[in-house]
Amino acid sequence: MRLIESVPNFSEGKRSEVIEEIVNEARKIDGVWILDYSSDPNHNRSVVTLTGIPEAIEEALFNMTKKARDLIDLKNHSGEHPRMGATDVIPLVPVMNTTKDECIELSKRLGRRIGDELSIPVYLYEDSATSPERVSLSNIRKGEFENFPSKIIQEAWKPDFGPSSVHPSAGVVAVGCREYLIAFNVNLGTDNIEIANKIAKAVRHISGGFRYVKALGFRLEDRRIVQVSMNMTNYRKTPLFRVYEVIKFEAERYGVPIVGSEIVGLTPLQALVDVAEHYLKLEKFDSSSILEKRVLDFISREGE
Amino acid sequence: MRLIESVPNFSEGKRSEVIEEIVNEARKIDGVWILDYSSDPNHNRSVVTLTGIPEAIEEALFNMTKKARDLIDLKNHSGEHPRMGATDVIPLVPVMNTTKDECIELSKRLGRRIGDELSIPVYLYEDSATSPERVSLSNIRKGEFENFPSKIIQEAWKPDFGPSSVHPSAGVVAVGCREYLIAFNVNLGTDNIEIANKIAKAVRHISGGFRYVKALGFRLEDRRIVQVSMNMTNYRKTPLFRVYEVIKFEAERYGVPIVGSEIVGLTPLQALVDVAEHYLKLEKFDSSSILEKRVLDFISREGE
Known part of the structure; x- marks a missing residue:
């Protein structure tokens, strides 16, 4: 089975009936599964996690975007989260038997x-970007809905597709292929936030660490410990175990142990297989040797 | 989705048309997937790996046993592997959303x-056994087909089901629930077989090691190294990582490193998740956080 994941963000986090209507567009499509969705009223924004076969995902996302255009008016929208469109961003992630290239095409x-x-x-971003300044979503979104009419007329910000003027109520949207993002937090046996900050700095890309790691130090007040909170933006190239081991030896320097870790939300099977493979020094292990994976492949082949 | 695995063994390893007819009985049943099958002409024996929903697995196994009864005559059978029936043994393994008790019932x-x-x-064996001497398959099979007529008339060997005399051509069969068996081999950076043998002895149950480990030392002639070759008979109670770590520190005593390991055949997802969970000290990780597992659960729910 070929699977693409998508996590579209919609600029509506209060009116649940609107969210339901948008999510319903995905429910109607065979070959799409809604893994999760949640709304934040303060952000006035909703995030839907979908997976499915590429053609079905494309159909579902198109219909959801259409429904959001009809039901959300950005002229009347306010919320803490920056936004530029009714459907604000549509990330696409190749998760199973699909390649980055196929995902970019999609x-x-x-x-x-x-x-x-x-x-x-429409602006293509991340791996789909057509110029370096369009790789970063926050760079595209700068100015937000309100200031986009003056941005869009600049040659550098001509949209990749669609009209050269902002949609009056639905704004503009970013669509792009990116790697799977894993939220991975490592807990330290100390209440000293300085140590978490120093270790976050050691592992994150921006300050000299691993290329695909974003990291911050956090306090877990209730547990009186601190945490290195990370976004792993490419677990294939910067694997979890390698970052974990570096955090461990950096922490040792302060006499601090790792007391636990967590993966927030979903993770692709391969990210965990990579961990097991590393620590057990497994030779030539293939995830199709996993019973459940094999069954999934069988079942989904029947459906084709 | 509820899944049971079964690995029935048939006393035919030469006539491929017979094997195909037996396997076809499983192919006909919806909700059963044939993960693998292979024949050994020297053993004159075939092993089929099936998984499926319990009711479908039951139907498939019954029909395969019937077909084997009709096509295999043990009076004309010879091979290296000990055997007592046309269908020799039917192990049943609860692999997903099924319990040991359900499996025993099945x-x-x-x-x-x-x-x-x-x-x-029929003799019930392993977790299904009705007396201690019937737990071990080799104990039931002792004497094989040729000597079973005198064994079956003993009070201690009265079958659990069926007639009190051996089927003239199909013999007798063992059916039972057991845990998933993982074949796990750890390679050592030495050609000294004594070290592999000593470590095998340290970890295996019979000589004082872990309860659910069977182990032997082997030479890998082509690589000029040795291997601790193991059957892990209950990965939930004796996990892979614990045995791996003990092998590592036992090997260190001889100044020998672990150079690799392998899992032969299929493994349940949970066995690998347990490894990742241990080494990353993951807190409260649930395998339903794995994207592919979530998709499998969704797809299989649709089919019900």
């Missing part, structure tokens, strides 16, 4: 349809 | 049907 097909058929300007 | 239902409808005497 982002372009979907972007073209949203631009042409829904009259919403 | 072995009894299936055993009763084989006994009553196919007139083959």
Whole structure:
């Protein structure tokens, strides 16, 4: 079975009936599974986690974007989270038997349809970006909905698809392929936030650490310990075990032990297989040797 | 989705058309997936690996046993592997959302049907055994097909189901629930077989080691190294990482490193999750946080 994951963000976090109508568009499509969705009223934003076969995911995302365009008016929207569109961003992630290239193709097909058929300007971002300044989502979103009319007329910010003017109520949308993001937190046996901050600095990309790690130190007040909280933006190239081991030996320097860790949300099977493979020094292990994976492959082949 | 695995052994390893006819009985049943099958002509024996929903597995195994009864005549069978029946043994393993108790129930239902409808005497073994001397398969099989007529008339060897005399061509069969068996081999950076033997002795149950480990030392001639070759008969109670770490520190005593390991055949997802969980000190990790597992649960729910 070929699977793409998508985590579209919608600029509505209060009116649950609107969220339901948008999510329903995905429910209607065979071959799409809604893994999770949640709304934040303060952010006035909802995040939906979908997975499915590529063609079905494309259909579901197009229909959800159309529904969001019809039901959300950014002129009346306020919330803590920055936003530029009714459907604000559509990340696409190749998760099973799909490649980055296929995923980029999908982002372009979907972007073209949203631009042409829904009259919403589309920016390709991350791995789909058509120029270096469009790689970062926050760079595209800078100025937000309110300031986009003056941004979009600049040559550098001509949309990749769709009209050259902001949709009056639905704004603009970013669509792009990226790697799976794993939220991985490591807990330290100390209440000294300085140590968590120093270790976060040691492992994160921006200050000289691993390329695909974003990290911050946090206090867990109730447990009186501190945490190195991370976004692992490419677990294939910067694997969990390697970062874990570096945190361990950095912490040892302060006489502090690792007391636990957590993965928040979903993780691809391969990220955990990589951990087991490393510590057991497994030779030539293939995830198709995992019973459940084998069954999934069988079942999904029947469905094709 | 509820899944049972079964690895029935048939006393035919040469006539491929016979094997195909037996395997076809499983292919006909919806909700059963044939993960693997292989034949050994020297052993004159075939092993089929099936998984599926319990009711479907029961149906498939009954039909395969019936077909084997009709096509295999033990009076004309010879091979290196000990055997007592056309279908020699039917192990049942609870692998997903099924319990040992359900599995034992299934072995009894299936055993009763084989006994009553196919007139083959049935012995329940391992977790399904009705007396201590029936726990071990090799104990039941002692004497093999040729000597079973005199064994079966002893009070201690009265079958659990079916007639009190051996089926003239199909013999007798053992049916039972057991834990998932993982074949796990650890390679040592030495060609000294004595070290592998000593470490095998240290970890295996019979000589004072872990309860659910069977182990032997082996030479890997082509690589000029030695191996501790293990059957892990209950990875939940004796996990892979614990045995691996003991092998590591025993090997250190001889100045020998672990250079690799392998899992032969299939492994349940949980056995690897346990490894990752241990080494990363993951707190409250649940395998339903694994994307592929979540998808499998979704897909299989649709099918119900």
